[in-house]
Amino acid sequence: MVNDTLEGNRHRGIPRQGASPHALIDAIQGTLADFLTTQIASLDAVDPALGRFARTARDLVLAKGKRLRPVFAYWGWRGAVGPDEPLEPVLPAFAALELMHTFALVHDDLMDESDTRRGRPTAHRIFANQHEHARRAGDSERFGSAAAILIGDLCLVWADQLLARAVTPPSVRAYYDRMRVEAIAGQYLDVLGETQPAEWSVERALLVARHKTASYTVQRPLQYGLALTDQLDGTIEDAYSGYGLAIGEAFQLRDDLLGVYGDPAVTGKPASDDLRTGKPTALLMLARKLATPAQLAELALDPAGAVNPADGSGGPTPAQLERRARVITETGAPARLEGMIEERVADGIAALARAQIHEDARTALIELAVRVTHRPA
Structure with missing residues (x-):
């Protein structure tokens, strides 16, 4: 059965198959955006701070990237099924790889103490800056590191949830x-x-x-x-x-x-x-x-x-x-x-x-x- 994420994306004009690299990446991006919207709303309902936390994760996921892992997965699939198989049932499985990738990037940037990724501040720097500007108690760098670990963990859980929405053997x-x-x-x-x-x-x-x-x-x-x-x-x-x-x-x-x-x-x-x-x-x-x-x-x-x-x-x-x-x-x-x-x-x-x-x-x-x-x- 087609899930809510796919229903939301269908209105964006997703092709039966990704006829071009741009169409495929747009379909993956749309799937991620729709999925993350529902996740943010769920956390926002618990506490506004969690909503802000989830929006930071969303911004990291949707930031400009190559989307190589979903693209390679798509062509691995397409190579076997050919051009006539419908894309929609498996699209969440491709998009889930991008959430897994964000998990890896966030943790990698923290381990490498990198300041930027994709031309934007890394997760630990974002949270450290928020802590410092809000004049909160404690060490800003420590807070940034802790929050970045949790962002990565959240993305890994989200990847599992999105994969579960696909029709997969x-x-x-x-x-x-x-x-x-x-x-x-x-x-x-x-x-x-x-x-x-x-x-x-x-x-x-x-x-x-x-x-x-x-x-x-x-x-x-x-x-x-x-x-x-x-x-x-x-x-x-x-x-x-x-x-x-x-x-x-x-x-x-x-x-x-x-x-x-x-x-x-x-x-x-x-x-x-x-x-x-x-x-x-x-x-x-x-x-x-x-x-x-x-x-x-x-x-x-x-x-x-x-x-x-x-x-x-x-x-x-x-x-x-x-x-x-x-x-x-x-x-x-x-x-x-x-x-x-x-x-x-x-x-x-x-x-x-x-x-x-x-x-x-x-x-x-x-x-x-x-x-x-x-x-x-």
């Missing part, structure tokens, strides 16, 4: 749960790596990329979309897995490059956060591997100038960060990473050749492979 839940576990596992390895930079390596950084990014950005959403068809085909699933791991890793490698060389006005995130904290990304690990002794000395983190985890103070100066970025370039690591990206894109596209999927889906996935790995943000 039982097997979907196993793919969804695996995706969530792998994302959390990858995030833990990412956090661990910052505490053991000397013990990390390019291979370990790629393992993190595989779990933190490739799995829950491309590989599992594709398989999740396939599971929505209730027509699980081992050949298609294997092809999606090969494509998803290759393109997902390439996506993270591009993210590593953007984290050092990207324009904050375009990426919506602070420049050089990875260099500031010494995050052992594949880029930094490769630079250390290729560096001369003199370059390696310049790339080493000075414990005396480390970032203070209590308030984010300290750390390298802007001039030091610029110098570190230049040294990384001089090692040849960025050029080597570009080559690794190209290899993975080629491998991912080749994996699709083995899949008996509809040609429009194959074409869309090839275009996506190029677009998400050669993006400016």
Whole structure:
């Protein structure tokens, strides 16, 4: 039976299928907006403060984003069912992935002490600022952190609720749960790596990329979309897995490059956060591997100038960060990473050749492979 969320979206003119990327993203955005409206009203009725809290969560969810996970899930589904299957019954399942993604972003930003995301203040900064401006008792930063954790948790619960509104076969839940576990596992390895930079390596950084990014950005959403068809085909699933791991890793490698060389006005995130904290990304690990002794000395983190985890103070100066970025370039690591990206894109596209999927889906996935790995943000 079609749920209230879908009924609300039907009046927005959702197509039978997402005939274009914009139509699909509009359909996902509309589904999220309708669902969140009902959730906010429910919390508002309990206490106005909860309504304001939920509206902050809504604004984070609906902020401008790529919507990659729902899009990959859609094409994983579309590749198996073709162009004639109605979209509406499964649309909440696609939109639920965006709520799960917001959970991951909010917690990731808190762990990384990031100030901005998608060109806007991060959740913990929003709540810390609210606390400070209202002159409430206690520490503003602590309140911001606590509220951000709860925002992330709320988004994860909402994702479950929205998924429950879709018409799905039982097997979907196993793919969804695996995706969530792998994302959390990858995030833990990412956090661990910052505490053991000397013990990390390019291979370990790629393992993190595989779990933190490739799995829950491309590989599992594709398989999740396939599971929505209730027509699980081992050949298609294997092809999606090969494509998803290759393109997902390439996506993270591009993210590593953007984290050092990207324009904050375009990426919506602070420049050089990875260099500031010494995050052992594949880029930094490769630079250390290729560096001369003199370059390696310049790339080493000075414990005396480390970032203070209590308030984010300290750390390298802007001039030091610029110098570190230049040294990384001089090692040849960025050029080597570009080559690794190209290899993975080629491998991912080749994996699709083995899949008996509809040609429009194959074409869309090839275009996506190029677009998400050669993006400016």
